[in-house]
Amino acid sequence: MRVALELVRPSSGTLYRRPQLTIGYMPQRLQLDPTFPLSVKRFLCFARKGCDTATLRTALKETGAEHVIDAAMQHLSGGELQRVLLSRALLRQPDLLVLDEPVQGVDVHGQVELYHLISNIRDERNCGVLMVSHDLHLVMAATDRVLCLNRHICCSGTPAVVTSDPEYLKMYGHLALYQHDRNHHHDHGGCSCD
Amino acid sequence: MTTEAVLVIDDFLLRALLGGIGVALVAGPFGAFVVWRRLAYFGDTLAHSALLGVALGFLLHINLTLGVIIVCQLLALLLFFSQRQRQLASDTMLGIFSHGALSLGLVTLAFMPDVRIDLMAYLFGDILAIGNSDLLWIYLGGGGALAGLLWLWQPLLAITIHEDLARVEGVPVTRINGLFLALIALTVAVMMKVVGLLLVTSLLIIPAATARRFARNPEMMALLACLFGCAAVGGGLYGSFQWDTPTGPSIVVAACTFFALSFLVPIKR
Numbered sequence: 001m002r003v004a005l006e007l008v009r010p011s012s013g014t015l016y017r018r019p020q021l022t023i024g025y026m027p028q029r030l031q032l033d034p035t036f037p038l039s040v041k042r043f044l045c046f047a048r049k050g051c052d053t054a055t056l057r058t059a060l061k062e063t064g065a066e067h068v069i070d071a072a073m074q075h076l077s078g079g080e081l082q083r084v085l086l087s088r089a090l091l092r093q094p095d096l097l098v099l100d101e102p103v104q105g106v107d108v109h110g111q112v113e114l115y116h117l118i119s120n121i122r123d124e125r126n127c128g129v130l131m132v133s134h135d136l137h138l139v140m141a142a143t144d145r146v147l148c149l150n151r152h153i154c155c156s157g158t159p160a161v162v163t164s165d166p167e168y169l170k171m172y173g174h175l176a177l178y179q180h181d182r183n184h185h186h187d188h189g190g191c192s193c194d
Numbered sequence: 195m196t197t198e199a200v201l202v203i204d205d206f207l208l209r210a211l212l213g214g215i216g217v218a219l220v221a222g223p224f225g226a227f228v229v230w231r232r233l234a235y236f237g238d239t240l241a242h243s244a245l246l247g248v249a250l251g252f253l254l255h256i257n258l259t260l261g262v263i264i265v266c267q268l269l270a271l272l273l274f275f276s277q278r279q280r281q282l283a284s285d286t287m288l289g290i291f292s293h294g295a296l297s298l299g300l301v302t303l304a305f306m307p308d309v310r311i312d313l314m315a316y317l318f319g320d321i322l323a324i325g326n327s328d329l330l331w332i333y334l335g336g337g338g339a340l341a342g343l344l345w346l347w348q349p350l351l352a353i354t355i356h357e358d359l360a361r362v363e364g365v366p367v368t369r370i371n372g373l374f375l376a377l378i379a380l381t382v383a384v385m386m387k388v389v390g391l392l393l394v395t396s397l398l399i400i401p402a403a404t405a406r407r408f409a410r411n412p413e414m415m416a417l418l419a420c421l422f423g424c425a426a427v428g429g430g431l432y433g434s435f436q437w438d439t440p441t442g443p444s445i446v447v448a449a450c451t452f453f454a455l456s457f458l459v460p461i462k463r
């Protein structure tokens with residue numbers, strides 16, 4: 001993923017990125033020094049030049065975190081912080097949303113909500129979603145294409161293909177996995193890697 | 195005391211005050227970044243190279259402040275590149291550079307028998323000896339550093355929040371970080387005269403740390419740090435005259451006092 005974001009050079013192979021591709025990136029964690037006074041509003045302002053409060057409010061509303069707009073970043077709960085990070089990524093009007101373990105530090109109930117939110121965002125905005133996740137249930141249930149990584153690409157394809165791949169079974173075969181019926185609205189763009 | 199003597203005292207007191215305030219104004223915003231980005235040890239390392247700069251100044255027959263600036267810049271460059279290696283933890287690396295530079299400075303000066311310097315003045319500052327040329331260095335060098343910082347302000351804040359996120363959003367992180375190091379090296383070099391190389395970092399971090407409790411945004415913290423810095427300079431100078439104590443350390447004691455007192459002020463959250 002860091003290669004896709006052009007944060008590190010690929011050690012082999014080449015990276016092709018569509019010119020003018022706008023990426024909205026949601027990092028795995030944000031560790032702000034407690035001495036750094038920063039409000040949510042100000043934090044969101046860095047996403048793009050010239051943004052007014054109304055735009056910020058809309059972005060927060062989309063992720064259901066409108067109430068924290070004036071709060072200090074350090075006072076947010078795990079779930080609120082993830083929503084604010086997601087709002088910042090959305091403010092960039094991304095073609096591709098890159099999410100690194102987006103539900104880290106969020107309770108189980110909040111995790112379900114967040115995943116639901118991400119899937120809604122994809123359907124509404126029609127943007128691609130590249131997501132790193134260790135959550136096998138989610139990966140198999142809500143994604144179009146899975147890349148299974150363990151130092152190398154073990155296997156890739158639709159969840160159905162991946163779960164029957166011998167390499168995958170060798171690694172995760174002992175986990176009885178619920179295979180989701182994919183005959184509903186998740187059917188364009190986006191892929192996920194584990 | 196004759197009128198003339200009073201005037202002379204007033205004159206060097208005024209210069210000390212002007213110099214101290216100039217340094218405090220520059221130290222405020224830089225200090226805020228030093229605190230946010232945990233660069234205290236980094237500032238120390240730069241400051242410790244000052245004696246080497248003094249030696250260089252004598253060797254090349256150039257202005258000593260210029261010598262200090264040159265050596266600080268070179269060290270900043272060295273640190274910038276050494277950050278890319280992953281062999282040693284950064285605090286180990288800084289420790290090596292820091293004590294290495296200080297000792298190398300002392301040894302080099304010992305090899306120059308013609309040079310007699312007041313070591314204490316370099317270690318702990320000699321604000322009362324500030325001359326007009328020093329004032330010029332402080333206000334031109336410090337002013338330049340401050341202007342540079344204002345120019346880099348937004349991208350630097352973005353990097354301070356999250357480096358990778360800033361990079362993805364198009365901030366030229368490496369270039370901005372490099373420029374910032376050069377600016378902070380310049381700041382440390384011009385601050386030397388006031389509090390000395392051993393205490394430079396204190397004037398960066400203590401006012402900024404004091405400002406933290408009262409600040410609601412980064413800019414407010416930087417401005418308040420300037421204010422607390424000026425107050426520390428004023429208080430330190432006054433105390434130094436009142437009780438005949440060394441001025442540099444008195445300024446730091448005043449800064450610490452303000453820091454301690456700031457906890458007595460109730461803050462509503």
